[in-house]
Amino acid sequence: MFQINLGIYLKDEKNELSVLVDRSVGGSSIVDGELELMLHRRLLYDDGKGVAEALNETVCVVNDCRGLAVQGKYYLRMDPVGEGAKWRRSYGQEIYSPLLLSFTEQDGNKGTNFQVSKFSGMDSTYSLPDNVALLTLQELEDGNVLLRLAHLYEVFVFSYRFT
Numbered sequence: 001m002f003q004i005n006l007g008i009y010l011k012d013e014k015n016e017l018s019v020l021v022d023r024s025v026g027g028s029s030i031v032d033g034e035l036e037l038m039l040h041r042r043l044l045y046d047d048g049k050g051v052a053e054a055l056n057e058t059v060c061v062v063n064d065c066r067g068l069a070v071q072g073k074y075y076l077r078m079d080p081v082g083e084g085a086k087w088r089r090s091y092g093q094e095i096y097s098p099l100l101l102s103f104t105e106q107d108g109n110k111g112t113n114f115q116v117s118k119f120s121g122m123d124s125t126y127s128l129p130d131n132v133a134l135l136t137l138q139e140l141e142d143g144n145v146l147l148r149l150a151h152l153y154e155v156f157v158f159s160y161r162f163t
Helices: 084-096
Strands: 002-004 007-011 015-021 025-028 036-038 058-061 064-067 074-080 132-139 145-151 157-162
Touching: 007 084, 015 084, 074 084
Parallel strands: none
Antiparallel strands: 002 025, 007 015, 015 074, 025 036, 058 064, 132 145, 145 157
């Protein structure tokens, strides 16, 4: 059993089955052609398989205590061999790192003003290529702008500082 943080896939000669998870779970493929995901684990006694204690988390409301139950999301897709990686990386980026724009203004020592702001740094019809993800676009204290892009199919992350 291994910790699965993003996803896991299984393939044969023709197809590959991809599973993306919304939280860390245990996963393995002990038998060829089979995929096992540990959705929930609760033990009243230590089973000697890793944490050196019982896994008996409970939630109590008034005097009613019950075993903790967690509900998660799993995203499944079947692709021809060699084409699943693109979906896992691109869709995984949408699920786990959606673009979040935020703006604030502060006038001297007065409180922060959280107004709904509009920003247009480029033509509204422009989009980054499918293999490029925007990691950071941040104005720094010295007036420079930090722009970080990631190539979703490579391990190298490129950073450039604009003045």
